[in-house]
Amino acid sequence: MSTRTGPSAPPGPHALAAPRWSVVVAVKRLAEAKSRLADFAGAHREPLALAFACDTVAAALACDRVAAVYAVTDDPVAAARLAALGAAVTGDEPGGGLNAAYRRGAARARSERPALGVAALQADLPALRPAELARALDAAGAGTAFVADTPGTGTALYAAGPLAAFEPAFGGASAERHRGAGARELRITGVESVRRDVDTAEDLREAVALGVGPRTREVAGALGVAAAAATPCP
Numbered sequence: 001m002s003t004r005t006g007p008s009a010p011p012g013p014h015a016l017a018a019p020r021w022s023v024v025v026a027v028k029r030l031a032e033a034k035s036r037l038a039d040f041a042g043a044h045r046e047p048l049a050l051a052f053a054c055d056t057v058a059a060a061l062a063c064d065r066v067a068a069v070y071a072v073t074d075d076p077v078a079a080a081r082l083a084a085l086g087a088a089v090t091g092d093e094p095g096g097g098l099n100a101a102y103r104r105g106a107a108r109a110r111s112e113r114p115a116l117g118v119a120a121l122q123a124d125l126p127a128l129r130p131a132e133l134a135r136a137l138d139a140a141g142a143g144t145a146f147v148a149d150t151p152g153t154g155t156a157l158y159a160a161g162p163l164a165a166f167e168p169a170f171g172g173a174s175a176e177r178h179r180g181a182g183a184r185e186l187r188i189t190g191v192e193s194v195r196r197d198v199d200t201a202e203d204l205r206e207a208v209a210l211g212v213g214p215r216t217r218e219v220a221g222a223l224g225v226a227a228a229a230a231t232p233c234p
């Protein structure tokens with residue numbers, strides 16, 4: 001079978017399609033973020049949390065299925081950096097926590113872009129690749145769906161089509177809650193970078209091995225976590 005390439009090849013199903021998703025990310029105040037990395041990262045913990053969020057948002061903005069990224073944070077430094085990347089920034093629901101933050105971002109997304117689906121994406125996915133996010137969003141469809149994190153217990157992405165109720169249930173063992181609420185679990189291959197959230201030093205090593213964005217690479221390098229050098233071909 002021949003593979004057609006070049007200008008005469010027919011467009012793929014999404015080649016001419018407009019972006020169909022708004023993406024919402026939530027970022028805690030950096031002084032409180034990523035506490036599980038405190039012992040390992042020391043003074044680099046806040047820069048690391050910020051780098052994760054920036055690399056995640058930059059990858060989402062580079063995804064051609066994504067029309068806009070809404071960031072929800074009360075942190076002034078994160079707000080400024082994410083806005084500079086191109087995210088629309090909103091403050092937290094006072095005392096509301098993570099799911100309230102996602103709902104607030106989703107409400108803004110739906111009022112500004114009512115025809116689009118809304119996807120809540122964790123902000124600690126520094127290896128995120130735009131093509132893998134596209135793959136997950138394409139699989140999500142019209143109802144609610146989610147991608148579990150690498151351990152399988154948490155959630156990396158929760159998506160609701162334009163007419164579906166957006167009811168995120170993040171926190172701890174959220175995969176089971178999303179499943180129980182009727183969201184379809186997307187058990188697809190080729191989305192490792194979507195699933196690789198970073199909560200621990202070992203997670204960071206695995207993310208760096210997958211290939212992280214430039215901001216995380218820099219801070220991880222300062223912590224002595226660097227990708228193995230490529231083995232030269234014999």
Ligand SMILES: Nc1nc2c(ncn2[C@@H]2O[C@H](COP(=O)(O)OP(=O)(O)OP(=O)(O)O)[C@@H](O)[C@H]2O)c(=O)[nH]1
Binds near residue numbers: 029033
């Ligand atoms: N805006 C906002 N984001 C939150 C809130 N709680 C958690 N997040 C974000 O949600 C994402 C996932 O949360 P966790 O993985 O538990 O991150 P974390 O709370 O920074 O990490 P730990 O302190 O180690 O639990 C991270 O990007 C957090 O910054 C919140 O109350 N408001």
Ligand SMILES: C=C(OP(=O)(O)O)C(=O)O
Binds near residue numbers: 153
């Ligand atoms: C908030 C969650 O995860 P974690 O705390 O592991 O990032 C989650 O998966 O719902």
